[in-house]
Structure formats: C-alpha cells, structure tokens
Amino acid sequence: MRKVQELMSFVVRCSERTFDDSETTDDFQNVVLRMMEIAGKPNTADFFPFLGFLDLQGTRKEARLCMNKLFRVFQRFIDTKRSLKASRNKENDMLSPLLDISQEKESELDDDGIKHLLLGLISAGTDTSSSTVEWAMAELLRNPKMMVKAQEEIRQVIRRNDAVRELDIFELPYLQAVVKETLRLHPPSPFLIPRTSESDDVRIFEFIIPKNTQVSSLHVSFSILWAIGRDPNVWENPTQFKPERFLGREIDVKGNDFELIPFGAGRRICPGLPLGFRIVHLLLASLLYGFDWKYQNGILPENVDISEAFGVTLHKAEPICAVPIKKHV
Numbered sequence: 001m002r003k004v005q006e007l008m009s010f011v012v013r014c015s016e017r018t019f020d021d022s023e024t025t026d027d028f029q030n031v032v033l034r035m036m037e038i039a040g041k042p043n044t045a046d047f048f049p050f051l052g053f054l055d056l057q058g059t060r061k062e063a064r065l066c067m068n069k070l071f072r073v074f075q076r077f078i079d080t081k082r083s084l085k086a087s088r089n090k091e092n093d094m095l096s097p098l099l100d101i102s103q104e105k106e107s108e109l110d111d112d113g114i115k116h117l118l119l120g121l122i123s124a125g126t127d128t129s130s131s132t133v134e135w136a137m138a139e140l141l142r143n144p145k146m147m148v149k150a151q152e153e154i155r156q157v158i159r160r161n162d163a164v165r166e167l168d169i170f171e172l173p174y175l176q177a178v179v180k181e182t183l184r185l186h187p188p189s190p191f192l193i194p195r196t197s198e199s200d201d202v203r204i205f206e207f208i209i210p211k212n213t214q215v216s217s218l219h220v221s222f223s224i225l226w227a228i229g230r231d232p233n234v235w236e237n238p239t240q241f242k243p244e245r246f247l248g249r250e251i252d253v254k255g256n257d258f259e260l261i262p263f264g265a266g267r268r269i270c271p272g273l274p275l276g277f278r279i280v281h282l283l284l285a286s287l288l289y290g291f292d293w294k295y296q297n298g299i300l301p302e303n304v305d306i307s308e309a310f311g312v313t314l315h316k317a318e319p320i321c322a323v324p325i326k327k328h329v
C-alpha cells in the first residue's frame with residue numbers, strides 16, 4: 001500500500017462490489033479530488049462578480065462536467081438499489097431509506113434531490129477524513145517515538161481483539177491527542193464555507209449585514225482555521241507537532257473551544273463531525289495496530305515532506321509513500 005487514499009479507495013471498492021464495475025471507483029475518486037481542487041482555486045469572479053458570466057477560468061464549466069460525472073454514478077447506485085427492492089429492507093445503508101422516502105413522497109425528495117444530497121455528503125466527507133489520516137501518518141513517520149507511543153497504547157488496549165472497535169477510541173487518549181494535534185496543524189478544511197445573506201439587510205448586534213453580502217458562519221476570513229491553529233498567542237511552539245500538549249487538557253474539537261475548531265462552530269458546524277471523528281480514529285488506530293511503518297526508499301524521518309497543496313481541502317503536496325510491516329505479537 002503506498003498511500004492512505006489508496007487504502008480508502010480499496011475500502012470503498014470492496015463495499016461497492018455489488019455494483020460490479022471496477023472502473024467506477026478510481027474514476028469516482030479522481031472526480032471527487034478534482035472537484036475539491038476546483039472549489040479551492042482562486043476565482044476572478046469572486047473579486048469582480050460582474051465578470052462571473054464569462055467564466056474566464058473555465059471553473060464553472062469544469063465543475064459542471066465533474067458534477068455530471070458524479071451524478072451519472074449516483075444514478076447508477078439509485079437504479080441498482082431500486083432494482084434490488086425486495087432485499088433492500090434488510091440492508092442498513094443510507095440510500096435505502098432515502099429511496100423509501102422518495103417512493104412515499106416524491107414531491108419532497110426525487111432522484112435529483114437524492115443526488116445533490118449524496119454530492120454534498122461525499123464531497124464534504126471523503127477527502128476531509130482521508131487527508132486527516134494521511135497527515136497524521138506523515139507526522140508520525142517524522143516522529144517515530146510518537147508513533148511507537150501511539151502503537152503501544154493501542155496494542156495494550158486491543159490486546160485480545162483482532163480489530164479496533166469504535167468503543168476502543170475512548171480508551172486511547174494518546175491517539176486522540178495525535179488526531180487533535182493533526183487537526184490543529186493541518187485542518188483538512190482550512191476554510192469555512194462562505195455563504196450569502198439572501199434576505200434584506202440584517203442587523204447582528206451592532207453590525208449591519210447588507211443583502212447579498214458574502215459571509216462565513218463565524219464571519220471571519222479565509223484560511224482562518226489554519227491560522228488559528230498556528231497562532232503563537234494561543235499555542236506554544238505552534239509549528240511543532242506535539243500531541244502531548246493536549247494530554248490532561250479539556251480541549252475538544254466540537255466547537256466549544258475556539259482555539260481548535262477544525263469542524264467549524266456554531267449553527268453551521270460540520271454535520272458530519274460524529275462520523276468524521278470516528279472514521280479518522282478508527283482508520284488511524286487500525287493502521288497503527290496492524291502494522292509497523294517505515295518510509296519508502298530509506299528516507300530519514302526528519303526528511304519526510306510535509307508541504308501543503310492548495311485546494312478546498314488541505315492536501316499533502318506529495319502523497320506519503322510508507323511501507324507497512326506486519327506486526328509480530
């Protein structure tokens with residue numbers, strides 16, 4: 001396995017076997033990644049809205065192509081599920097109840113609505129979680145003592161079981177600290193989603209927000225999450241990866257502690273927080289529990305590259321290439 005995203009892709013592929021279409025997954029993953037890149041690209045029309053209709057950079061055109069591609073895949077999921085109606089009742093997945101609702105009240109939820117819902121969940125939910133795990137692995141490869149510490153904790157708690165379970169996460173304070181420290185330094189979504197006030201002018205305390213103003217949920221500027229995580233007024237040695245800073249401290253990522261809000265905060269906080277939180281911990285714990293890791297081609301820990309690529313999710317510029325070594329217990 002060369003990179004975490006390939007592992008995610010493999011997991012998705014396994015769960016998609018029923019669709020019997022080996023090309024779908026790779027294509028699907030690439031389109032999702034491309035969508036995130038497009039969404040994060042600076043756009044002239046954001047600064048000169050009157051030029052928007054010209055689509056000078058071809059952003060809208062490319063986004064539409066990607067969206068149509070994803071919608072074709074979603075339609076295939078929907079059609080296949082519908083054709084399996086008889087066995088659907090027994091299935092515990094997300095699409096089945098949506099199809100049931102749409103069958104009962106098509107006026108409230110039609111295929112188009114389901115596809116937009118899936119688009120939101122998949123584009124917001126996959127890349128964010130997988131890139132957090134990738135960053136955590138990159139930081140632990142750069143800090144082998146921390147990797148050993150995390151592995152010892154996990155292997156002590158999961159001594160008799162052969163798989164990490166959701167409940168185990170709560171007994172792994174060091175792993176939780178590793179994830180918090182990763183989200184502090186590398187928030188996968190460094191931006192808060194900008195929104196437009198559509199109604200008339202709105203007054204919030206002493207501020208007037210004129211109609212059609214672009215605002216974000218915390219009324220703050222771009223890259224705010226990234227900047228908060230590196231603020232020297234808040235964090236000691238902010239650029240240093242040091243999970244220990246969270247041990248014994250009651251800072252969580254649920255929007256209560258404003259120095260660490262990788263999921264946003266307030267009314268518009270990420271609705272996928274509980275799922276994302278579990279996925280990241282489970283995947284990272286499973287990788288650390290099942291394998292020891294070393295960097296490919298004998299690269300020394302201190303030389304592990306951690307530069308960032310620009311996009312709506314904060315990716316590593318170079319995917320990590322780590323070699324798994326089966327653990328001996």
Ligand code: HEM
Pocket residue numbers: 120121122124125126128129132187188189191192193194216217218262263264265268269270271272273275276277280
């Ligand atoms: C490590 C994982 C994740 C992180 C760090 C994360 C972070 C964020 C952030 C910062 C926002 C913007 C909040 C704002 O603008 O105020 C957001 C929005 C959102 N996230 Fe997540 N997210 C993660 C995983 C997920 C997952 C797994 C899902 C769903 C399956 C998801 C679904 C969404 C959706 C639908 C929105 C838009 C909500 C809206 O429009 O109000 N996210 N996320």
